[in-house]
Amino acid sequence: MDDPEEYPEAQAEKDPDNQRKEVHYSLANSLLATMLNHPSGKRAKPLDEFRVEILNWLEGDRNITAREIYRRLSERIGDVSERSVRRYVAELKESASGNGSSATTVAASATSPSETFQEQPNPEWPSTPADQTELPSPLPDGNHDLSNPGYFLNRELTWLNFNFRVLREAEDPRNPLMERVKFLAIVSSNLDEFFMKRIGGLKQQVGAGVRKLTVDGRTPEQQIHECVDLVRLLEERKRRVFKEIKLLLQQEDIYVCNFKELEEPDKEYLRDYYFENIYPLVTPQATDPAHPFPFVSNLSLNLLVSLRYPDDEESHDSLARVKVPIGAGIPRFFKLPERNVFVPMEGVIANNLDLLFPGMEVNSCATFRVTRNANTESDEDTADDLLSLIESELRQRKFAPIVRLEVQNSMDPHHRGMLAAELGLDEHDDVHEVEGMLGMRDLMELMSVGGASLRDKPHHSVDHPELQTDRNIFHIIRDNGPILLHHPYEAFATSVERFLREASRDPKVRAIKMCLYRTSSDTKVINYLIDAARNGKQVAVVVELKARFDEAANIRWANRMEEAGIHVTYGVVGLKTHCKVILVVRQDYDGLKRYAHIGTGNYHAGTARLYSDLGMLTCDRNIGKDLTELLNYLTTGFKPKRNFAKLLPAPKVAKPALLEKIQREIEHARAGQKAHILFKMNALEDSVITRALYKASQAGVRVELIIRDTCRLRPGIPGLSENARVISVVGRFLEHTRIYHFHNNGKEEFYLGSADCMSRNLNSRVEVLAPIEEPHLTREVALFLEAQLQDRRNAWEMRPDGSYFQWQPEGDQPAKGSQELMIDFYGRRNREVTRLKRRRTRGFKTR
Helix, strand or coil, X not given: XXXXXXXXXHCCCCCCHHHHHHHHHHHHHHHHHHXXXXXXXXXXXXXXXXXXXXXXXHHHCCXXXXXXXXXXXXXXXXXXXXXXXXXXXXXXHHHHHCCCCCHHHHHHHCCCHHHHCCCXXXXXXCXXXXXXXXCCCCCXXXXXXXXXXXXXXXXXXXXXXHHHHHHHHHHCCCCCHHHHHHHHHHHHHHHHXXXXXXXXXXXXXXXXXXXXXXXXXXXXXXXXXXXXHHHHHHHHHHHHHHHHXXXXXXXXXXXXXXHHHCCXXXXXXXXXXXXXXXXXXXCEEEEECCEXXXXXXXCCEEEEEEXXXXXXXXXXXXXXXXXXXXXXXXXXXEECCCCCEEEEHHHHHHCCCCCCCCCCXXXXXXXXXXXXXXXXXXXXXXXXXXXXXXXXXXXXXXXXXXXXXXXXXXXXXXXXXXXXXXXXXXXXXHEEEECXXXXXXXXXXXXXXXXXXXXXXXXXXXXXXXXXXXXXXHHHHHHHCCEEEEECCECCHHHHHHHHHHHHHCCCEEEEEXXXXXXXXXCCHHHHHHHHHHXXXXXXXXXXXXXXXXXXXXXXXXXXXXXXXXXXXXXXXXXXXXXXEEEEEEEECCEEEEEEEEECCCCCCCHHHXXXXXXXXXXXXXXXXXXXXXXXXXXXXXXXXXCCCCCEXXXXXXXXXXXXXXXXXXXXXXXXXXXEEEEEECCECCHHHXXXXXXXXXXXXXXXXXXXXXXXXXXXXXXXCCCEEEEEECCCCEECCCEEEECHHHCCEEEEECCCECHHHHHHEEEEEEEECCHHHHHHHHHHHHHHHCCCCCEEEECXXXXXXXXXXXXXXXXXXXXXXXXXHHHHHHHHHHHHHHHHHHHCCCC
C-alpha cells in the first residue's frame, strides 16, 4: 500500500509554512538591526530630535544619501559622527520597510555597505604589505588603459598577503591563546603548500624556458624572487609571534622547551623514554664516497650531524643524516609526566647522539627540512588508464625536485653550502635560514592542552528547523520547497548525510548520482552510497582523482565503491570535476521526481565543521533536468549541445553568463537605474572577469567583493574603481562560500556554487552555479553578506596599493564578527522554532 504521505491531500498536518517564514523574517530583521547598530549597539541620542525631519527628507527624495543628510545636520549635531548618522538613517529605513519578504527589502533597508565605512582607517590599525608595483596614471584623456599590467595584482603575492592576515589572528590578543597557536600552525602549513604547489609550478616554468608575462606583467622568475622576499618577511614576523606566544603559554604553565633547558631528572626521563620508544625507529645514514647522500622525503625533519673519531687528529669530519621519525601516529613533541612541558623530538635526539654514534665525537648538529614540488601531472590524453596515471604521479611526487631547503641558523655555513649542492639548490634563493623551530605546522599538536578559557567557546551546529522531524526528507523538500543549508552553523550530518542515508534506504528511490571531489574518513557518505547499491538502487559516482593531495584517498574510495557494484567514472579528459552535486531519482505519487543537493563545499564531514559553506536541497524540476544533463556528460564525456534551463555550468556556460550579467548591470547604471554587483568567493584571478568588474565600476555600478585570498582588482582608483570595494574576512571558520549576486534593476538574482572567478575554474573545470530563488532564502543570503560587509572584527579592506587594513570597533566597545553573528542567528532561530513547536504541541487538546 502506498505511503499516505505520498499524497499531499492525505497529510494529517503539515508545518504551517507562512508561520515558519514569518519567524524567519522576524529574526532576520532583528539581526539586521543588530548589525546596523554594530558595534556599539547604541544609536546617537541627539539624532532622535531630528527624526521627523530626516523622515521627511527620505520620503521627499528617495535618492538622498546618508552623507547628504549628515551634511545638512552637521552644524546641529555636535560631535555625532557621519557613521552614526548612516546607522540611524538605516534604522529609519528598516522601520519604514517593515518585515517584508524579499532580498530587495534587505538591500533597501540596510545602509549601503560601500557608504558604511567611508572614514579613513586609523594608521595604527593592523595592516599588510603593499604591492610594490607603481599604480598607473590615467591617459591624457582621463581614461584608464586596462591592458596596463599595473592595474592587476599578482596572484601569488596576493595569496601571500592573505597569510599576513591569517598571521594577524595569531598576533591578536583578542583571540584565546591556543587559538593563536592554531593560526600560527595554519600559516606554517599554508606556506608549505605554497612552495609545493605555486613555487614548484613557477620553477617548472623557469626550467621550461617560459618567458611569457602574466597579466600583471611578471615573468615566472620575477614572481619567484618577489614571493621569496615576501615569504622571508612573513617568516620573520612569524618567529616574533612564536616567541611572544611561548611567553604567554608559560604564564598558563604550558612550556615549549629545548632539551637543554630542562632539569637533569627531566633529561634522564626523556632519554630513557626516547631509548625505549623511539630509538629503534631511527636510522642514521652516513654520507661519504661509499655512501651517497640519502634521499630526503618531503617535509621530513632531519638532523645533519658532523662527527669524527676521537684522538685521531688526521681523520676528516664525517657527515651523517638522521631522519626524525615523526608522523604515522608518532607526535613531534614529548610531554613530561603530570606537567604541560613539551620538548620537540629533534632536540631529544640531538642531545643523545651518543646512543646513535657510540664512541664518536660530535662536532655539530643542526636541523634541516626540505619541501618538494607537488606538480607532477602527466598528459591524460596519452594515458591508457587514468587510475594508473594518478598512481604513477603520486610516486613521482615522492621523488619530485626540491624547491625549498630550510636550515637551522646555527648550521655551519660550509655544511649549508654542501647540503644545498647535494640537493641541487641555489644557496642564495632556495635556502631559508630559520631561527628556532622548523616545521611549526606541528604546533597543532598542542591544541588540546590547557583549560577551556584558552580556546574559542565550543561551537555546536544546530539542525535546520525544517529537518527537525522524522518525516521523510523527500516529503519535506517536496512540500516546503528548497532548503538552504549553512555549514558549519547548521549540521552536515542531519542534512546532507541524512539526505543520502534516506535515499539509500527509501524503497521508492530508484537512482543516486553524485560528484565526489574530496571526502574524509569520518564521512558516512561512502557507506550510504554502498548501502544504496546493495539495496538494489542504481548508483553512479564521478570521482575526481586529481584532487590535489587527496589523490591516494580518492583512489581508495573509488576502488571500494567499485567493489560494491557502484558505477565509478573519473570525469572528462582534460577537465577537473570540481562541482558538488547529488541527484536522487525517486518514484513519487505523481511519477519520477528528481531531488538534488548543490553545494559550495566538499562532502567532507571534517571541513563541514570548519569551513563556511552553503548548500541547497531542492526538487526544482528544471534544476533536476539540468543535473541529469550534466551528469550524463560527466559519465560519457560526449559533448552534444546541451541546454540548461537554470544551472550555469562551467566551462561552457558559467563565464559567458557572468560576463553577460555584469554587462547588464552596466546598462542599468548607464540608464540611471540602481546597479549593484556583490560576489563572495575565495579568489578573483581571471583577468577577463576583473576587467569587466573595472568597467562596471567605471559605469557607476556599485561593486562589492568579499574575497578570502587572491584578488587581482585594485579598489578605490579614481575614475576606475572608486565604486568598488574589496573585503576579506578571516576568522575561526575558513570562508569557503561562493555567492554571486546581481541587483538587476530590482529583479535580484542570487547564485551559489562551486566556482571561484579563476581561469582554471571557469575554463578548465566542471563547475556548477545554481540560482537561489525563494524570497525567504535570498533574504537569508543577503543578510549573511551584509553581516560580512559590516564586520568590524574579522574584516579586512583592500587599499588601491594592494595592502589591507583590519577594521576595528569604535571606541572601547567590543565587536562581534560576522561569524559570531551567524552563530547567534542560527542559534536564536533554532530556539525560536523549538519554542513555537512546544507552544503548538501544548495547544492540542485530547478528548
